[in-house]
Amino acid sequence: IDGQPTALSTFKGKVVLLVNVASRCGYTPQYAGLEALYEKYKDRGFVIVGIPANNFGAQEPGTNEEIKTFCTAKYHVTFPMMAK
Template sequence: MTQTLYDFSARRLTGDQQDFAAYRGKVLLIVNTASQCGFTPQYTGLEELYRKFRDRGLVVLGFPCNQFGEQEPGDAEAIGQFCQTRYDVTFPLFAKIEVNGDNAHPLYVWLKHEAAGILGTEAIKWNFTKFLIDREGQVVHRYAPATRPDELVEAVETLL
């Protein structure tokens, strides 16, 4: 049987377990984030995208990760406070995870398999790699870290 996003769960920044079946029928943008990265200002665009389309069914999911240049060193409280005070983030944030290697979160193992990166490599290259998921829980596209959230408006609207 083919896996979908709905087969996974992850711990929220608050510590609660989130079953992704709760997002059934939504369009999702899943992003590995970091607070001290050159791409960190993308939090602004991600939040704008979320606020613009959440009433139509878009949910942005942020997954803090410290695997790239140790740019997410804080604990859950520090990450949450930074995102709230600096970028007024209201979309769901999850507990810090690994996206590559032996301890990669199962969600990211699946995402990378479903949408390989440039030259067919599955590894996440840096913070703010984005995965767009359709209403059926399938990966539609993988976007590079340099792809700004405002560049995804058309792709998101197509799925909504």
């Protein structure tokens, strides 16, 4: 989400959960649960990767910077987020 490429090899040997996320979706509160899950298991090789998408009812209209700010300020997201 910061504009730097991320190689999938970064996650080699880990269990990875890719999650389609959107800030204006009815499921937006999922960020809190996802962050709790990530915090609980990240030291055991589990990683969540948030992938913002605007292709379901235009529910993620913001820029990458706006998305990052929203996720960190409102839900304290620390798991990796990719660019929209």
